[in-house]
Amino acid sequence: MRSKNRFQEIPAGWKFLITVVLLYLFVAVFDFDFARIAFLQFAETFFKVVKILLFVFGFMFIVNLFVKTETIQKHLGKDSGAKGWFYAIAGSIFVSGPPYVLFPFLGELKKQGVKDSLLVAFLNNRNVNPTFLPVMIFYFGTAFSVIVSIYVLLFSFINGWIMGKLLDGKAD
Incomplete structure (x- = not known):
């Protein structure tokens, strides 16, 4: 036993x-x-x-060293408003990398007060990436690529809003 x-x-x-x-x-x-x-x-x-991962954790260390929690909460927290949505969507478009690189960083941001809805929008927009656009246009055409990108951006906002409503009890 x-x-x-x-x-x-x-x-x-x-x-x-x-x-x-x-x-x-x-x-x-x-x-x-x-x-x-x-x-x-x-x-x-x-x-x-x-x-x-060492690079990511080093980056997280530097962010924690120089960026105060209050700054993150101001720009991506409860009262961030449209500015928070802009930062989340723009950030997700220009930050690329595999999920195992982004998840620890996003988890740390969540601990520092980033809204769940903005994290959802960020994760939804990972496929709208300037480096993918030329390849998408080559294989699928300009109209298709632009329309899909707009849909992804639009639905990232909708998904983020819904998740914010479900997780926080209210939408942002």
Whole structure:
């Protein structure tokens, strides 16, 4: 009975790590080259992600060092109004990157008082990006690309407003 309690006390992250290591060892018994290649690909991906996350956490540290919570709340908090919507939508258009890079940063902004509705608008607009526009126009044409971009911008506002209403009990 004691060993069952001890296993339950192990954090989920460690359980996952132990399971993955055991799976690699199991596969290595049957096909060592396959396990070695899989591990090397994992290590390569892991170090790419770690480099990016170190950059993000460094950026978050600098933001926390120089930008006061009051400033963030003023521009993106409850009373930010149209200015907050503008910053959220414009910021999402010009900030690009994979979600695992943006989520820690946005989570930190949320802790500092950014409205949920603005975070929703930011996340909705990630695909309206100046770097994607030429490629979209090449494959889908100018009219399609412009109309889709306008729809994404419009619906990001609507989705943000709805989420603000659901999460805060009132719309911004």
